[in-house]
Amino acid sequence: xxxxxxxHSEWIKIRSVRASxxxxxxxxxxxxxxxxxxxxxxxxxxxxxxxAEPLFGAFYALNFAQIAAISFGATAVSSExxxxxxxxSLSAVPNRGLFYAAKMAIVAVAALVVGLVTSNASFLVGQAxxxxxxxxxxxxxxxxxCIGGGIYLALMALFAAGLTALLRSAVAVLSILxxxxxxxxxxxxxxxxxxxxxxxxxxxQQVLHxxxxxxxxxxxxxxxxxVWAAAAVVAxxxxxxxxxx
Numbered sequence: 001x002x003x004x005x006x007x008h009s010e011w012i013k014i015r016s017v018r019a020s021x022x023x024x025x026x027x028x029x030x031x032x033x034x035x036x037x038x039x040x041x042x043x044x045x046x047x048x049x050x051x052a053e054p055l056f057g058a059f060y061a062l063n064f065a066q067i068a069a070i071s072f073g074a075t076a077v078s079s080e081x082x083x084x085x086x087x088x089s090l091s092a093v094p095n096r097g098l099f100y101a102a103k104m105a106i107v108a109v110a111a112l113v114v115g116l117v118t119s120n121a122s123f124l125v126g127q128a129x130x131x132x133x134x135x136x137x138x139x140x141x142x143x144x145x146c147i148g149g150g151i152y153l154a155l156m157a158l159f160a161a162g163l164t165a166l167l168r169s170a171v172a173v174l175s176i177l178x179x180x181x182x183x184x185x186x187x188x189x190x191x192x193x194x195x196x197x198x199x200x201x202x203x204x205q206q207v208l209h210x211x212x213x214x215x216x217x218x219x220x221x222x223x224x225x226x227v228w229a230a231a232a233v234v235a236x237x238x239x240x241x242x243x244x245x
Contacts, residue, residue: 073160116150148207165236
């Protein structure tokens with residue numbers, strides 16, 4: 001089977017599995033819903049806070065988008081471990097390397113496209129309600145943050161996809177990653193200041209700041225998240241290559 005055919009089949013799988021396709025749509029839908037809920041009501045009041053960072057605050061809704069992105073990466077892979085689907089997939093594509101690479105590529109591209117749309121929409125729609133506090137794409141770091149936000153969401157989806165291939169369970173991955181990002185990351189951040197900068201979510205979100213604080217810059221922080229994602233993808237490949245279907 002050709003590479004193009006394998007890629008096409010992996011995209012069909014994502015589109016046909018409600019959990020994965022629904023999670024992909026939720027990356028955009030949830031972000032837009034949160035943006036429309038928050039910015040018309042408290043956006044200007046929060047911007048009036050002396051400690052507020054206008055650029056980072058413009059991407060508040062991405063905190064929820066990353067959860068949907070993680071869910072997308074996890075469910076896109078976990079469907080292979082239900083009802084013997086992996087055996088069927090490997091019967092059609094015996095080359096495990098090609099099968100795994102195609103799946104990760106589709107997850108990455110789909111998450112990147114939706115992530116870029118989501119990041120830009122979150123910024124532009126939110127600023128429409130900010131009145132005198134509005135910042136535009138000409139604001140220092142705004143274009144970089146709009147692009148970097150989309151890349152960050154794609155990397156988090158890949159991170160979850162790789163871990164799911166390793167653990168063979170979306171439930172296990174979601175049970176680990178979502179509490180980690182929502183709770184543990186902040187606890188670690190308060191206890192181990194410098195080390196917390198290198199956690200996948202903390203590092204990647206540096207790209208959303210106008211002037212990142214700490215040793216990591218916007219792109220180097222995103223690179224750290226990319227290393228986490230790459231490590232998870234490699235670990236997942238090891239599991240797919242060594243374990244029985």
